[in-house]
Amino acid sequence: MSVSTAFAPAPAPAAATGAVPAPLPVLGRDVTVPLVTGGEVGYAALDYAASAPALQRVWDDIAAYAPYYGSVHRGAGHLSQLSTELFENARRTVADFLDCRDDDQVIFTRSTTDSLNLLARALPAGCEVFVFETEHHAALLPWRAADVTFLDAPRSPAAAVRTLQRALAARDTARPALVCVTGASNVTGELWPVRELAAAARASGARTVLDAAQLVPHQAVSVRELDVDWVAFSGHKLYAPFGSGVLAGRADWLGAAEPYLAGGGASRTVARGADGGVEVEWQDGAARHEAGSPNVIGAHALASACRALTEAGPEALAVRERHLLGLLRAGLAEVPEVRVLTLFGEDAPRVGVLSFVVDGWNSSHLAAALSAEYGIGVRDGLFCAHPLVHALLGTDPAGRAGCGTGSLNAVRVSFGAGTPDEDVLRFVTAVRELVTRGAKWTYRTENGRCVPES
Numbered sequence: 001m002s003v004s005t006a007f008a009p010a011p012a013p014a015a016a017t018g019a020v021p022a023p024l025p026v027l028g029r030d031v032t033v034p035l036v037t038g039g040e041v042g043y044a045a046l047d048y049a050a051s052a053p054a055l056q057r058v059w060d061d062i063a064a065y066a067p068y069y070g071s072v073h074r075g076a077g078h079l080s081q082l083s084t085e086l087f088e089n090a091r092r093t094v095a096d097f098l099d100c101r102d103d104d105q106v107i108f109t110r111s112t113t114d115s116l117n118l119l120a121r122a123l124p125a126g127c128e129v130f131v132f133e134t135e136h137h138a139a140l141l142p143w144r145a146a147d148v149t150f151l152d153a154p155r156s157p158a159a160a161v162r163t164l165q166r167a168l169a170a171r172d173t174a175r176p177a178l179v180c181v182t183g184a185s186n187v188t189g190e191l192w193p194v195r196e197l198a199a200a201a202r203a204s205g206a207r208t209v210l211d212a213a214q215l216v217p218h219q220a221v222s223v224r225e226l227d228v229d230w231v232a233f234s235g236h237k238l239y240a241p242f243g244s245g246v247l248a249g250r251a252d253w254l255g256a257a258e259p260y261l262a263g264g265g266a267s268r269t270v271a272r273g274a275d276g277g278v279e280v281e282w283q284d285g286a287a288r289h290e291a292g293s294p295n296v297i298g299a300h301a302l303a304s305a306c307r308a309l310t311e312a313g314p315e316a317l318a319v320r321e322r323h324l325l326g327l328l329r330a331g332l333a334e335v336p337e338v339r340v341l342t343l344f345g346e347d348a349p350r351v352g353v354l355s356f357v358v359d360g361w362n363s364s365h366l367a368a369a370l371s372a373e374y375g376i377g378v379r380d381g382l383f384c385a386h387p388l389v390h391a392l393l394g395t396d397p398a399g400r401a402g403c404g405t406g407s408l409n410a411v412r413v414s415f416g417a418g419t420p421d422e423d424v425l426r427f428v429t430a431v432r433e434l435v436t437r438g439a440k441w442t443y444r445t446e447n448g449r450c451v452p453e454s
């Protein structure tokens with residue numbers, strides 16, 4: 001029995017409405033939430049950029065496998081062997097999903113944050129790192145022990161390439177270098193010119209890591225075509241919220257580095273040395289950085305999501321997403337008080353992620369009212385990208401505001417393959433009502449958050 005087929009039920013067929021494909025089935029569509037004004041309403045999950053709901057298909061795959069779960073790599077029993085095969089198949093599925101080169105390796109981590117920290121620990125001696133200040137903190141902060149150059153926020157994709165080229169022109173090419181780029185911004189949703197940035201890096205002898213946390217849920221990513229050296233992403237943003245992430249790419253730097261975690265699985269042999277200490281020979285390959293018992297369910301879920309998205313077809317998903325973006329943009333355009341945050345311009349290509357502020361509204365107040373009065377889940381804040389959001393808002397990083405005052409942060413709405421039209425339409429109607437008529441309830445600030453008065 002092949003493990004990948006044994007635990008992979010056929011996907012539910014998606015019924016098409018006109019030219020726009022139907023959303024993919026996800027968990028939670030039938031969940032209702034209480035309204036502060038009384039009654040219950042179906043929850044509109046519009047915070048996919050933080051964490052996306054599990055695909056029904058992923059859940060089914062996990063349920064089918066769960067009874068066969070066993071420890072991987074070291075067990076002699078049948079289920080251990082089955083689970084080991086499943087875990088290693090998941091690695092190959094991810095490599096195919098990312099169109100990796102033949103000699104790339106896929107390391108299972110906990111998340112994008114974990115993946116980028118792992119790579120940061122594996123930088124060769126003397127490595128310089130170049131990163132835009134616009135990055136998510138997970139991509140901004142791990143390099144601080146290295147010689148890192150923070151690049152100013154560019155105002156167009158072409159300016160991003162020029163800024164990087166200028167910075168790289170000044171570098172000492174005798175030293176190794178890494179450029180960290182984002183695929184799609186978790187704040188503006190805008191797409192970054194990954195291929196061009198990677199080419200600029202390559203021309204200067206530098207390597208590239210792509211933070212694809214917000215890209216893989218929305219677009220096919222080809223490591224070969226983009227010519228990046230590593231890709232990092234998280235399962236929980238890819239409809240597989242079961243604790244797994246990925247760092248995929250070149251094996252050499254990671255193979256030469258000390259293991260990320262010291263422990264079983266990463267060690268080939270361990271013996272007491274003549275000096276009374278412990279001598280260890282570390283594993284090569286992915287195992288070197290996967291010490292401890294791996295998250296088999298998480299890896300299986302992540303691979304299941306990769307298969308489901310591939311089968312649904314990236315083009316069909318993109319058609320649906322463009323349709324939802326159209327509904328969102330048209331709805332928000334009817335509210336003149338709304339200002340959409342953008343680095344590259346209103347019409348720049350983006351994924352289903354959009355942040356905005358509303359004149360006269362504190363963003364936390366608006367987000368709290370959307371939840372409490374309409375059952376709509378969005379996010380407000382600085383989205384773990386403080387330098388970017390402050391630059392977009394033109395705000396003082398030290399500023400603070402209560403519920404009733406002007407906006408010092410933004411509201412983010414985000415969606416994906418499981419989002420029905422209805423959720424986006426409910427959202428734009430709710431924003432319009434709140435802005436024109438005001439909130440029905442009163443709110444206060446509690447522990448820095450806006451909450452309804454009880």
Ligand code: PMP
Nearest residue numbers: 111112113136138186213214234
């Ligand atoms: N990069 C980007 C662009 C993100 O949006 C996020 C999550 N918001 C991360 C990295 C970090 O992902 P995780 O929290 O899964 O580690």
